[in-house]
Amino acid sequence: MTLLGSAAAVSAFAGPAGAPSGPAAEPKCYSAVVNEWICKDYFVDRQDELIAATREHLVITIFAVLLGLVLAIPLALLARRSARVEGAVLAFCTGVYTIPSLALFPLIVPFTGLSRTTVIIGLAFYSLTILVRNTTEGLRGVPDDVIESATGLGYSRRRMLLRIELPLALPVIMAGLRIATVSTVALTTVGALVAYGGLGNLLYNGVTTDFRAQVLAASLICVAIAVLLDGLLLLVQKGLTPWTRGAGRTA
């Protein structure tokens, strides 16, 4: 009821977005006086701000996960050379994963300053820890007899990796990628510490100014991005590994 009423009040102005509302106007539902959680006018009036923050959020998340992936695969390949190297790599990953994000970003700032790069590198570290684990796990899961057959067929080590091992490890690697992506979307918000947090900037600003509509909107968009990217990666995974679909039925 109140939502409808205020929407009608706004359309009565019929002015362009951002037109100053006269003193006689009813306060908008997101104004400090009303401060409603759910406010349609907020989405309309602050559209540009929301889109910019969402875009920033996506850029940071995607670059961070890609950087993590690019670093994780060689690390995982290195790790399986020897048990000692694997132990060291996994210990490093556990250590990084243990450090809270709000403390990790400051540790990177001396090298990269208050920049987007700081947030991307920090988040890449977290993705890395998940991806290294799942890649080593996935490669270890490749059946020995498959590897023996490929060796018998004369596969070189490189071809074996690209044509046999990585494709067979792909479902586990993709599962890791999905987890890394979803966590990164959520953690990006903490980048607000160095003013590059995407939607996190809106969260921070919203908390300090007691702006409910903004905090709820930024939170919901964050979750929506995580769910969308997760679904997208699931589709990619199904497309890349068509053989896993049949496996479910026969099992």
Add this chain to the structure above:
Amino acid sequence: MNLFADTWAYLTDGSHWTGDGGLLDLLLEQLLLTIVALLIALVIGLPIALWLGHLGRGGFLAINISGVGRAIPTFAVLALLVLCEPIGYDTFGPFGRAGLATLIALALFALPPIVTNTYVGVDEVPRDIREAADGMGMRGWQKFARVELPLAMPLITSGIRLALVQVWATATIAALVAGPGLGNVITAGFFNGDYPRGLAGAIVVAAVALMLELVSAWAQRAVQSRARPDTRGVTSRDTEGGNDEASTDPGPVTHGDTGDGGRVVRR
């Protein structure tokens, strides 16, 4: 380079550690928050997850709660709670400013790893072992306490460790919503351009996090080595392999995730 020297100077200055709102004060506040939140999550989460695992029901929920917990930003939940009318910013006993909001957020984010790992741990006890327990005439309660619980222990403890890491991290983020804890040193430093202070806070937070991780790893090993002699008789090779893998895996990937959840749900 100057920054590192200044940070070192900040950390070695005793006056920054003592007194009201000093590093030690905030450290104790955050430790108290962490422990209390973890206890709340254990009291709520453990019985439910153990019960569901024993019945073998509710797996979809117990496993997917981890995915949900990952997708929701801790910062967003803290912000929403702080702006909620009855919870708000008020000081809450020894938990400091916005203490109640922080405590709720911490307990909420400690739940998923505890519930998922506990459920999977109990649910994955092999069928033949359960049948053997039935054959020996064990009742539901005995089977749970003497067979399922000991075999699930490694996964349960690694879930608690994951929760501990998560709670400490979230407690640090509470500073972003003007909440309690050591994160305040970081935010105060960064938002006021006092970078040595911010960096010093980050170093203390990270050091304590690593220490908590090491201590909990040690505690987990101690619990397991004590539990092992009792379970040796009933542990099949199959379970031992599975549990060992899980116990060396304190990372964010729980069993349900790598198998995409399907394996456990199908059972």
